[in-house]
Amino acid sequence: MLNQLLQQAKDAQKGLRLADGSRRNQVLAAMRDLLRERQTEILAVNQAEVQRAEAAGLTGALLKRLVLTEKKLAELADGLKTVARLPDPLGQGPRWTLDNGLKLNTVRVPLGVIGLIFESRPGVAIEAAGLTVKSGNAIILRSGHEALDTVTLLTRLWQDALERAGLPRFAVQSVEKPDRQYAVEMMHLTGLDLLIPRGGAGLIQTVVKEATVPVIETGVGNCHLYVDKAADLDMAVKILRDGKVGNPAVCNALETVLVHRDVKEAFLTRAYAALEDDGVTWHGDPEVRRILPQAVAADEPDWANEYLSLDLAAKVVDGLEEALAHIERYGTFHSEAVVTNDYVVGQTFLERVDAAVVYWNASTRFTDGFQFGFGAEVGISTQKMHARGPMGLEALTTTKTLAYGMGQTRDLH
Amino acid sequence: MLNQLLQQAKDAQKGLRLADGSRRNQVLAAMRDLLRERQTEILAVNQAEVQRAEAAGLTGALLKRLVLTEKKLAELADGLKTVARLPDPLGQGPRWTLDNGLKLNTVRVPLGVIGLIFESRPGVAIEAAGLTVKSGNAIILRSGHEALDTVTLLTRLWQDALERAGLPRFAVQSVEKPDRQYAVEMMHLTGLDLLIPRGGAGLIQTVVKEATVPVIETGVGNCHLYVDKAADLDMAVKILRDGKVGNPAVCNALETVLVHRDVKEAFLTRAYAALEDDGVTWHGDPEVRRILPQAVAADEPDWANEYLSLDLAAKVVDGLEEALAHIERYGTFHSEAVVTNDYVVGQTFLERVDAAVVYWNASTRFTDGFQFGFGAEVGISTQKMHARGPMGLEALTTTKTLAYGMGQTRDLH
Numbered sequence: 169m170l171n172q173l174l175q176q177a178k179d180a181q182k183g184l185r186l187a188d189g190s191r192r193n194q195v196l197a198a199m200r201d202l203l204r205e206r207q208t209e210i211l212a213v214n215q216a217e218v219q220r221a222e223a224a225g226l227t228g229a230l231l232k233r234l235v236l237t238e239k240k241l242a243e244l245a246d247g248l249k250t251v252a253r254l255p256d257p258l259g260q261g262p263r264w265t266l267d268n269g270l271k272l273n274t275v276r277v278p279l280g281v282i283g284l285i286f287e288s289r290p291g292v293a294i295e296a297a298g299l300t301v302k303s304g305n306a307i308i309l310r311s312g313h314e315a316l317d318t319v320t321l322l323t324r325l326w327q328d329a330l331e332r333a334g335l336p337r338f339a340v341q342s343v344e345k346p347d348r349q350y351a352v353e354m355m356h357l358t359g360l361d362l363l364i365p366r367g368g369a370g371l372i373q374t375v376v377k378e379a380t381v382p383v384i385e386t387g388v389g390n391c392h393l394y395v396d397k398a399a400d401l402d403m404a405v406k407i408l409r410d411g412k413v414g415n416p417a418v419c420n421a422l423e424t425v426l427v428h429r430d431v432k433e434a435f436l437t438r439a440y441a442a443l444e445d446d447g448v449t450w451h452g453d454p455e456v457r458r459i460l461p462q463a464v465a466a467d468e469p470d471w472a473n474e475y476l477s478l479d480l481a482a483k484v485v486d487g488l489e490e491a492l493a494h495i496e497r498y499g500t501f502h503s504e505a506v507v508t509n510d511y512v513v514g515q516t517f518l519e520r521v522d523a524a525v526v527y528w529n530a531s532t533r534f535t536d537g538f539q540f541g542f543g544a545e546v547g548i549s550t551q552k553m554h555a556r557g558p559m560g561l562e563a564l565t566t567t568k569t570l571a572y573g574m575g576q577t578r579d580l581h
Numbered sequence: 582m583l584n585q586l587l588q589q590a591k592d593a594q595k596g597l598r599l600a601d602g603s604r605r606n607q608v609l610a611a612m613r614d615l616l617r618e619r620q621t622e623i624l625a626v627n628q629a630e631v632q633r634a635e636a637a638g639l640t641g642a643l644l645k646r647l648v649l650t651e652k653k654l655a656e657l658a659d660g661l662k663t664v665a666r667l668p669d670p671l672g673q674g675p676r677w678t679l680d681n682g683l684k685l686n687t688v689r690v691p692l693g694v695i696g697l698i699f700e701s702r703p704g705v706a707i708e709a710a711g712l713t714v715k716s717g718n719a720i721i722l723r724s725g726h727e728a729l730d731t732v733t734l735l736t737r738l739w740q741d742a743l744e745r746a747g748l749p750r751f752a753v754q755s756v757e758k759p760d761r762q763y764a765v766e767m768m769h770l771t772g773l774d775l776l777i778p779r780g781g782a783g784l785i786q787t788v789v790k791e792a793t794v795p796v797i798e799t800g801v802g803n804c805h806l807y808v809d810k811a812a813d814l815d816m817a818v819k820i821l822r823d824g825k826v827g828n829p830a831v832c833n834a835l836e837t838v839l840v841h842r843d844v845k846e847a848f849l850t851r852a853y854a855a856l857e858d859d860g861v862t863w864h865g866d867p868e869v870r871r872i873l874p875q876a877v878a879a880d881e882p883d884w885a886n887e888y889l890s891l892d893l894a895a896k897v898v899d900g901l902e903e904a905l906a907h908i909e910r911y912g913t914f915h916s917e918a919v920v921t922n923d924y925v926v927g928q929t930f931l932e933r934v935d936a937a938v939v940y941w942n943a944s945t946r947f948t949d950g951f952q953f954g955f956g957a958e959v960g961i962s963t964q965k966m967h968a969r970g971p972m973g974l975e976a977l978t979t980t981k982t983l984a985y986g987m988g989q990t991r992d993l994h
Binding site: 530533567581 | 677683685693774795797813816820822827828932933937940946947953954965967969970980981982983985991992993
C-alpha cells in the first residue's frame with residue numbers, strides 16, 4: 169500500500185519542486201484559510217477522537233497532546249504565517265569557475281519524499297507539512313492511531329490547499345490505517361529520501377535500529393543544569409523550575425541538576441522549597457540526601473534515563489570538570505545549561521559541552537523550532553550529521569552542483 | 582585495540598578544536614616540509630611495498646594506485662597548500678536574538694573523531710588527514726594491507742607535524758595491523774563520530790550495511806552521458822572518450838552512453854572509431870548493434886553495473902524523456918552529463934536529473950575535490966543527507982547553537 173503513496177508523492181514532488189517560492193507560500197496561505205473556514209469540523213472530529221481515547225483509558229499528558237483547541241489551531245496557523253515569511257530555502261548557493269572555464273553552481277534542492285512517523289499529536293500534521301511544502305518536498309504522515317481521524321482530515325485540507333494553489337494534491341498524504349505494519353513498511357520503503365521519527369525514546373530507537381531508509385535521530389533529551397558556585401541562586405531556581413515543571417513530558421525538559429559543592433546547601437534547600445508545591449520527586453546522591461532527606465536514593469538509571477515526569481535527579485559535584493564529565497557520560501547531545509556569573513566557567517561550558525544547544529543562564533526549554541523563530545519544526549535532531557537541533561526548512565534540503573561547460577575534458581583533449 | 586586509539590583520538594581532538602585556525606594550518610605546512618625532507622625514505626618504503634605486492638601477483642590498476650612517485654608527492658603537498666589557504670571551516674554562523682532577549686549563535690564545530698576505511702592508495706592518508714586536521718577533527722586511518730607500511734610512515738610524519746605545531750600527536754592515527762577484524766571493529770566503534778568508506782562498491786556496501794556508527798555512503802558511480810540530437814558530435818565524442826578512457830577505474834568515469842535516435846548513426850560510428858585504439862568494448866542494445874555489429878549484446882546488468890573498466894554500455898533513446906527515465910532507474914546519484922546545444926534540453930536535464938553533480942557539455946571526470954578547488958577530498962558522497970558530491974572541509978563539521986541568557990525562562994517566570 170505504501171508503495172502507491174510513495175509513487176504518488178514522487179510524482180507530486182516533481183510539480184512542487186518546479187513551482188517557485190511564492191506558489192509554495194500560497195499553499196500555506198490557503199491552508200491558513202482552510203483551518204479557519206473548517207475550524208468547527210476540525211474541532212468536532214478531534215473532540216470525538218479525544219472522547220474515544222478517554223473512554224479507552226487514555227489520561228494525562230498522552231490525552232492532553234491529542235487535544236486541538238481554537239487557541240492551538242490559531243497558534244499553528246500563526247506558525248504557517250511565520251514559515252511562509254521565511255526566505256525560500258531552495259535556490260542559489262556558491263558559484264565558481266575552474267581555470268579551464270567550467271562554471272560550477274551549487275544549488276539547494278528539496279530532499280524529495282519525507283516520511284514522518286509521529287505519535288498522537290495532530291498539530292504535527294500542520295507544522296511538518298507546512299515545512300515540507302515550503303521546501304518543495306512531498307510528505308507521507310503516519311500518526312499514532314488515536315489521532316488518525318484528525319490527521320486524515322488535516323491531510324485532506326492540505327490537499328485542498330495544494331489544489332487551490334494549483335499544485336499536485338499528493339504532495340501531502342497520510343497513512344489512513346492504524347496497523348503497525350504500515351509503520352514497519354515505511355521503515356523499509358526504498359525510495360523514501362528521509363524518515364523522521366518524532367515521539368518518545370521507544371519509537372525513535374525502533375526506527376533508528378530497524379529502518380533501512382535514511383533516518384534522522386530526534387528528540388531524546390536527558391538534559392542537565394549545572395549550578396555553579398558563582399551562580400545567581402534565584403536565577404538557578406527559576407531556570408530549574410521552568411525546565412522541570414513547565415512541561416515535564418517533552419525532550420527539552422530538565423532531568424538532572426548538578427550543583428557545586430560550595431553552594432549545595434543554599435541552592436538545594438531553596439530549590440526544594442520552590443518546587444515542593446509542584447509535586448516534584450527528588451532523586452539524590454548521598455550528599456544531596458544529607459541536605460534533603462526527603463529525596464529518594466539516586467542510582468545509575470537516574471543519571472541515564474529521561475524521566476519525562478516530575479522526577480528530578482540531583483548530584484553534588486566538585487566543580488565544572490566533574491559536571492562536564494557527568495554530562496559527557498550521560499548527556500544525549502540535546503540541550504545542556506549552566507547558571508553562573510563566572511565568565512570563564514560560562515565560556516568553558518559553552519565550548520566543551522557537546523550538544524545541539526548549550527545555554528548559559530537560560531532555560532533548556534527554548535530548544536524548539538517555534539521558540540527559535542523557525543515557525544515550526546519537523547523534529548529536533550540529536551545527531552551530528554546533516555542537521556542538529558530544531559530542524560526547520562534547511563534540514564529538508566540537500567545540494568546539487570550544476571556544471572556548465574563548453575566541451576571541457578579532464579585528461580584527454 | 583581500537584578503543585585505545587579512539588580514546589587517544591578523543592583526547593587529541595579536544596586540543597585540536599581549541600587551537601585557532603592558523604595553528605591548524607601550521608600542521609599542514611609542517612607536513613609539507615616533512616614530505617620534502619623525508620621524500621627518499623617515503624619512496625623507498627613505498628617501493629618495497631610495491632615490489633612485495635607485485636611478487637604477490639598484484640597488477641594493473643590495483644598495483645598502479647599503490648605507487649607513490651616524486652610527482653605524486655609534490656601534487657599531494659600542493660593540495661595541502663590549497664587546503665591551508667581555504668577559509669577556516671570552524672567558527673561563526675548565524676546570530677539572532679529572541680523577543681525575550683535570549684541571544685542565539687549557531688557556530689560550526691568539528692564532528693569529532695572520523696574513521697576512514699580505504700583501499701591501498703597511500704596518498705589518501707595525506708589528503709584526508711589534511712582535511713581533518715584543518716577542520717579540527719581527529720582521524721583514524723585504516724588502509725588496505727598492501728599500503729600498510731607507507732600509510733604507517735605517513736601517519737608518523739603527521740604526528741611529527743602535529744608536534745612541530747605544538748598540537749597533540751594522536752589527532753592522526755592509523756591501524757597498523759592488516760587483519761580484517763580491525764575494519765569490522767571500526768564499523769562498531771561506539772563513540773566514533775563518522776566512518777567514511779572510500780573504495781570499491783563491495784567495501785562501501787559492506788560498511789553501509791554493517792556499521793552501527795554514522796556512515797556516509799561514497800563513491801559508486803554508474804555515470805551516464807546523454808548525447809542529444811542537438812549535440813555537437815565532436816564535443817560529445819571527446820567527452821565520451823575522456824569519461825571512459827581517461828581513468829576507467831574511478832567512480833566519476835562514464836559507464837553508459839544514451840544517444841538520441843536522430844543522431845545514432847553519425848554519433849555511434851564516429852565514437853566507435855575514436856575509441857577503437859583505446860581498446861573499449863561496446864555493449865549495445867539491438868539498435869546500437871545494427872550500427873555497430875562489433876558491439877556485444879547489452880543485458881540488464883550492463884545498465885545497472887559500474888564496469889570500472891574499458892567496457893561501455895550504449896543505448897538508443899527516443900529523446901530526453903527516455904534518457905531521464907533511464908538515468909532515474911539506473912543512476913547512482915553521482916555524476917550525469919548531457920551534450921546538447923538546445924537550451925531547453927540542457928536546462929531540463931540539469932533541473933530533473935537527481936545527482937550530486939550534473940554536467941552540461943562537460944566531462945563527468947571533474948567530480949573530484951582537487952578539480953573542484955577543495956585541495957583534497959575525504960570521499961565523494963552519493964547520499965543526500967549531510968554532504969553531497971566531493972566532501973571537503975565543511976562536510977567534516979557540524980553545528981552547535983550557543984544561547985546567552987540573563988535568566989530567561991519559557992513557561993514559568
